[in-house]
Amino acid sequence: MAPPFFSISATIAVVVLVPAVLPAFYVTLFGYVGLGALVALGLVLLTGVSGQTSFGQASFVGLAAYATTLLTKFAGAPPIAGLAAGLVLTGTVAWLLGLVTARLSGHFLALVSVAWGMSFFSLFGTLPWLHGFNGIGNIPPLSLGPLSAESLRVNLGVIWAAVAIVTAMSASLLDSRIGRAIRTLNGARLMAESVGIDTVRLSRAVFVIAALYAGIAGFLFAHFQRFISPTPFSLGASIDYLFMVIIGGAGSLWGAPVGAALVVVLRDQFNDWIPRLTGRVGDFELLVFSLAVIVLLQRAPDGLLPLLARVKRRRPPPAAVASDAPAEAPPLPAAAPTPGTELLALEAISRNFGGLAANRDVSFAVHASEIVALIGPNGAGKTTLFNVVSGVLPPNSGHIRLFGAPAGHLPPRRVAGLGLARTFQHVKLLPARSVLENIALGTHLSGHAGLLRAMLRLDRAEEARLLSEARAQAVRVGLGAVLDAPAGDLPLGRQRVVEIARALCLRPRLLLLDEPAAGLRLPEKQLLAALLRQLRAEGMGVLLVEHDMDFVMQLADRVVVMDFGQKIAEGPPEQVQSDPAVMEAYLGGLT
Amino acid sequence: MDWFVFLALLQDGVTTGAIYLLLAIGLLIVFSVTRVIFVPQGDLLAFGTLTVAALQSGHLPGTLWLLDGVSALALIASLRHGWRGALRGVLAWGIYPLVVTIAALLLAPRQVPAISILLALAIVTPMGPLIWRFAFRPIADASVLALLILSMALHFVLIGLGLVFFGPEEASAPALTDASFDVGDLNVSGQSLAVLLCCALLVLGLRWFFGATIHGKALRAAASDRLGARLVGIDAGATGALAFGLASFIAALAGILIGAVTPLSYDAGFDIGLKGFVAAIMGGLVSYPMAAAGAVLVGVLESLGSFWASAYREVIVFTLLIPVLVWLSLRSGSPEDRA
Numbered sequence: 001m002a003p004p005f006f007s008i009s010a011t012i013a014v015v016v017l018v019p020a021v022l023p024a025f026y027v028t029l030f031g032y033v034g035l036g037a038l039v040a041l042g043l044v045l046l047t048g049v050s051g052q053t054s055f056g057q058a059s060f061v062g063l064a065a066y067a068t069t070l071l072t073k074f075a076g077a078p079p080i081a082g083l084a085a086g087l088v089l090t091g092t093v094a095w096l097l098g099l100v101t102a103r104l105s106g107h108f109l110a111l112v113s114v115a116w117g118m119s120f121f122s123l124f125g126t127l128p129w130l131h132g133f134n135g136i137g138n139i140p141p142l143s144l145g146p147l148s149a150e151s152l153r154v155n156l157g158v159i160w161a162a163v164a165i166v167t168a169m170s171a172s173l174l175d176s177r178i179g180r181a182i183r184t185l186n187g188a189r190l191m192a193e194s195v196g197i198d199t200v201r202l203s204r205a206v207f208v209i210a211a212l213y214a215g216i217a218g219f220l221f222a223h224f225q226r227f228i229s230p231t232p233f234s235l236g237a238s239i240d241y242l243f244m245v246i247i248g249g250a251g252s253l254w255g256a257p258v259g260a261a262l263v264v265v266l267r268d269q270f271n272d273w274i275p276r277l278t279g280r281v282g283d284f285e286l287l288v289f290s291l292a293v294i295v296l297l298q299r300a301p302d303g304l305l306p307l308l309a310r311v312k313r314r315r316p317p318p319a320a321v322a323s324d325a326p327a328e329a330p331p332l333p334a335a336a337p338t339p340g341t342e343l344l345a346l347e348a349i350s351r352n353f354g355g356l357a358a359n360r361d362v363s364f365a366v367h368a369s370e371i372v373a374l375i376g377p378n379g380a381g382k383t384t385l386f387n388v389v390s391g392v393l394p395p396n397s398g399h400i401r402l403f404g405a406p407a408g409h410l411p412p413r414r415v416a417g418l419g420l421a422r423t424f425q426h427v428k429l430l431p432a433r434s435v436l437e438n439i440a441l442g443t444h445l446s447g448h449a450g451l452l453r454a455m456l457r458l459d460r461a462e463e464a465r466l467l468s469e470a471r472a473q474a475v476r477v478g479l480g481a482v483l484d485a486p487a488g489d490l491p492l493g494r495q496r497v498v499e500i501a502r503a504l505c506l507r508p509r510l511l512l513l514d515e516p517a518a519g520l521r522l523p524e525k526q527l528l529a530a531l532l533r534q535l536r537a538e539g540m541g542v543l544l545v546e547h548d549m550d551f552v553m554q555l556a557d558r559v560v561v562m563d564f565g566q567k568i569a570e571g572p573p574e575q576v577q578s579d580p581a582v583m584e585a586y587l588g589g590l591t
Numbered sequence: 592m593d594w595f596v597f598l599a600l601l602q603d604g605v606t607t608g609a610i611y612l613l614l615a616i617g618l619l620i621v622f623s624v625t626r627v628i629f630v631p632q633g634d635l636l637a638f639g640t641l642t643v644a645a646l647q648s649g650h651l652p653g654t655l656w657l658l659d660g661v662s663a664l665a666l667i668a669s670l671r672h673g674w675r676g677a678l679r680g681v682l683a684w685g686i687y688p689l690v691v692t693i694a695a696l697l698l699a700p701r702q703v704p705a706i707s708i709l710l711a712l713a714i715v716t717p718m719g720p721l722i723w724r725f726a727f728r729p730i731a732d733a734s735v736l737a738l739l740i741l742s743m744a745l746h747f748v749l750i751g752l753g754l755v756f757f758g759p760e761e762a763s764a765p766a767l768t769d770a771s772f773d774v775g776d777l778n779v780s781g782q783s784l785a786v787l788l789c790c791a792l793l794v795l796g797l798r799w800f801f802g803a804t805i806h807g808k809a810l811r812a813a814a815s816d817r818l819g820a821r822l823v824g825i826d827a828g829a830t831g832a833l834a835f836g837l838a839s840f841i842a843a844l845a846g847i848l849i850g851a852v853t854p855l856s857y858d859a860g861f862d863i864g865l866k867g868f869v870a871a872i873m874g875g876l877v878s879y880p881m882a883a884a885g886a887v888l889v890g891v892l893e894s895l896g897s898f899w900a901s902a903y904r905e906v907i908v909f910t911l912l913i914p915v916l917v918w919l920s921l922r923s924g925s926p927e928d929r930a
Contacts, residue, residue, distance in 0.1 A: 115909035287751025
């Protein structure tokens with residue numbers, strides 16, 4: 001977040017001063033920049049942060065614009081009713097589309113959005129009561145009660161006030177529990193589900209938010225221009241909005257206004273200059289603009305903003321922002337310890353991949369206050385078993401009892417909610433985000449503030465509590481000194497420890513660790529072993545896969561040995577170490 | 592609608608469906624090898640139609656000069672890559688365009704359909720590798736999204752060029768055959784059969800290419816694992832150029848085939864390409880037989896749709912995607928991490 005003084009003064013300048021002093025021609029242009037920025041802000045959330053792409057945002061703009069036009073011009077309703085109707089309409093349509101598309105990602109969603117973008121455009125042009133390409137003129141101006149905004153300058157102020165508000169709300173959203181969860185949608189969904197985030201629902205929510213931003217722009221557009229026709233809601237317009245985001249920089253909210261300004265101004269300048277140079281109107285403008293976009297994309301694939309930011313970063317970083325939360329915020333309530341009872345029981349679990357049996361008739365149990373190690377040669381089926389237990393893969397046969405209840409077909413999210421936390425063999429973090437943020441993902445289920453509360457910053461008390469919990473767990477695993485470093489900058493072994501801290505934030509009763517000690521140096525291993533012993537003492541059950549035999553044998557209460565998908569031995573470490581079947585599996589029958 | 596009309600529409604639908612199938616195949620090849628969603632393929636299709644139409648009317652098409660100009664740039668760029676690169680560059684971007692240009696200068700005035708068609712294929716096919724060379728290869732490792740946006744920008748570039756080269760008028764390609772047959776009450780046009788035949792030949796040719804040639808196998812390797820293919824020494828630049836070359840050849844051919852049935856203007860390619868997308872999506876962007884079924888379905892539905900409610904034709908085709916997506920998303924089950 002920018003310092004408040006800067007934000008406030010910039011906002012006043014943009015909303016009040018600029019509209020008042022700008023020459024008339026630029027008022028219109030600046031208005032289009034603002035409208036573009038609104039749509040682009042939605043796309044930053046959708047594309048830049050959550051990794052979904054929409055080539056259909058212009059149709060949301062169009063839906064809201066037509067809704068307010070029909071209501072205010074033909075039904076005589078006040079614009080505020082037009083806004084409400086437009087938002088309800090775009091929100092509903094986006095929600096319905098999201099039902100279909102939220103499970104899709106990347107290029108699928110993008111292509112589908114092209115299709116419905118074209119469908120809506122074609123509907124705007126053909127439905128008789130929308131007046132086709134002749135358009136609808138004389139749309140009433142913006143008004144609120146007795147105040148009416150005939151002047152373009154006032155409209156401009158309103159547009160940029162909307163941009164400021166939407167930017168602030170988006171920034172608050174990203175700086176919250178939900179915001180952290182949204183970041184996982186871009187390529188870390190499996191991890192997200194493992195900490196209890198409902199990724200499908202969340203994708204849909206982001207999609208609806210982006211559509212609502214476009215809806216606000218559509219409402220303002222209709223009353224700003226006071227004339228609408230299908231053309232500004234075409235696929236080409238949708239693509240322009242994406243250009244704005246990509247050119248500005250999809251990774252940052254500030255990329256939206258920067259990109260919008262560049263695209264609108266460049267287009268305007270090209271439309272002005274190129275006919276003068278070539279003597280032909282309409283032939284070369286799009287060509288030159290598109291070539292410019294291509295060159296920009298090649299030179300700055302992350303947009304212009306990161307380039308500017310790189311120059312700006314010469315200044316020393318601001319004082320640690322993370323420390324502004326009260327350190328004495330009360331910790332999360334711990335799950336009640338249940339000493340000695342059975343946490344997990346596997347009965348004859350089998351899991352096949354095609355003809356390959358990764359797990360065959362595996363049975364064992366894990367109890368509270370117990371560390372069970374799962375060992376075996378590579379390819380023995382240990383990670384598959386982890387995925388079956390944590391709900392990622394349903395078993396083909398057999399029964400899982402988790403905390404006393406059958407759990408064979410629960411999705412990972414539900415399993416996490418029951419009190420099972422896990423780490424991954426191939427570390428799954430958000431590498432660009434800070435260690436603290438990554439760890440705080442684990443607190444997702446202990447928070448309740450939704451999107452709206454986050455956007456309005458009504459979630460601050462809860463947020464402080466969650467971050468303080470994350471900080472406590474980070475300190476506990478020995479990451480207290482690197483809280484603000486990007487997680488991807490840590491050595492791989494330490495990244496595993498970040499995963500453990502994230503898992504601990506779930507306050508699990510059962511912890512599944514997949515090769516936690518791999519890549520750790522000896523002192524770090526000893527720290528980890530001490531931590532696990534302490535967790536055991538607190539009543540937690542731990543199931544771990546590990547290849548480091550010293551680590552396993554000094555720590556585990558019981559060892560389960562797997563080979564070729566089957567359990568070949570189980571017992572205390574000393575007993576397993578002398579088991580002939582185990583020696584056969586590990587040493588290939590040296591006798 | 593009686594049985595006769597239905598059959599006629601069905602024939603239309605299957606013919607255009609075959610065209611969509613061709614485009615779907617081109618898209619799948621390019622996407623699986625380079626992760627680029629090749630939006631401008633539809634525009635190359637329009638280039639195909641308009642280039643052959645220009646040649647048939649005795650003009651030299653602007654696309655020829657485009658080929659010469661961009662090839663010259665590629666030639667200059669290749670000179671920096673040692674003598675082997677320079678040799679290849681001279682062959683591909685020096686000799687080849689020179690030969691094509693001379694052939695066009697000498698042969699175009701005769702206006703023989705077969706020659707015009709071959710020339711048009713020779714002119715439009717290199718556009719694919721050139722697009723790869725200058726647009727995509729510099730950021731080949733960027734995200735699918737960045738590549739897609741680039742693809743969209745390129746689509747506008749090609750539309751702009753199309754307008755400059757060919758003007759806003761529609762034009763037709765020469766028919767491969769004027770023959771027609773009566774089967775019962777139905778008149779089957781020879782052109783429809785020719786389209787299906789070309790389509791079948793192309794599919795068989797690609798099967799052979801992917802199954803039996805070293806270049807085809809390299810493409811398959813690059814498609815299944817890009818990094819792995821690179822590690823065993825398959826040149827990512829060359830496979831990309833090959834994939835784009837196949838796609839642009841397919842697009843040019845499709846343009847020549849469909850141009851004889853429907854006159855096209857410079858900006859008509861996008862819609863056709865999009866329906867190729869719809870077909871490809873139905874195949875989940877992975878399976879060729881599914882894409883084929885999807886393509887024919889799109890063609891037939893479009894043809895029936897234009898009979899019943901022609902204003903809503905596009906809406907019908909694109910809405911068709913929704914049930915397919917529902918099915919795809921139900922099938923995909925738990926969320927995966929798709930980069």
